[in-house]
Ligand SMILES: Nc1nc2c(ncn2[C@@H]2O[C@H](COP(=O)(O)OP(=O)(O)OP(=O)(O)O)[C@@H](O)[C@H]2O)c(=O)[nH]1
């Protein structure tokens with residue numbers, strides 16, 4: 001029987017992604033996959049996040065682009081391990097690229113793994129990277145209707161970062177309409193409004209992040225206890 005090529009690629013990706021998910025569960029590392037249009041502000045958002053995280057946090061970042069090391073250079077200023085994934089032509093990251101670029105990093109003790117996907121609202125949506133959640137970044141300069149035009153990513157993302165809200169006085173963008181459209185596509189999506197320029201909304205975002213990281217650590221400990229309980233020696 002012939003399997004269409006796209007289906008085959010996606011099922012191979014899924015296999016690698018499940019392996020990654022299992023390693024990240026074992027280490028209790030919360031992994032987030034950030035997806036948004038080119039220039040939505042993904043890197044600036046991660047930069048401010050790295051700046052604001054409590055000093056004891058163990059975090060690593062992978063950042064994907066078609067070309068250049070620019071984003072990795074920006075992100076590496078905060079003292080955490082950062083690697084650039086240059087896809088050359090591909091408009092998205094895949095699980096194999098993530099697996100390859102994690103090579104040599106000790107996941108044990110890593111609290112957070114941030115993955116900035118290639119700037120694109122379509123291609124990255126179908127590729128599981130073993131993450132705990134996809135986070136969609138939409139900036140107020142892009143128009144309120146993006147959730148309706150590109151519903152796939154808004155349906156799959158757990159959290160929408162409505163970014164660059166410092167620009168609201170200068171652009172004809174109605175945040176309540178953007179929220180309504182996002183919820184029409186995905187009623188349970190969480191929404192946090194932020195500005196990486198002013199830091200607005202980062203208190204809420206860091207609370208969201210800490211709660212998710214705690215849950216991930218708790219399930220790791222539970223799994224360890226369950227495993228210890230089954231030991232026969
Ligand atoms: N006013 C304002 N500008 C921002 C904000 N966040 C990012 N920018 C600007 O928007 C531009 C794009 O930001 P990046 O962080 O490079 O965007 P990106 O999503 O990482 O872009 P790609 O990686 O190319 O897809 C830069 O000029 C940033 O300085 C913000 O919150 N407010």
Ligand SMILES: [Mg+2]
Nearest residue numbers: 042043071116
């Ligand atoms: Mg970027």
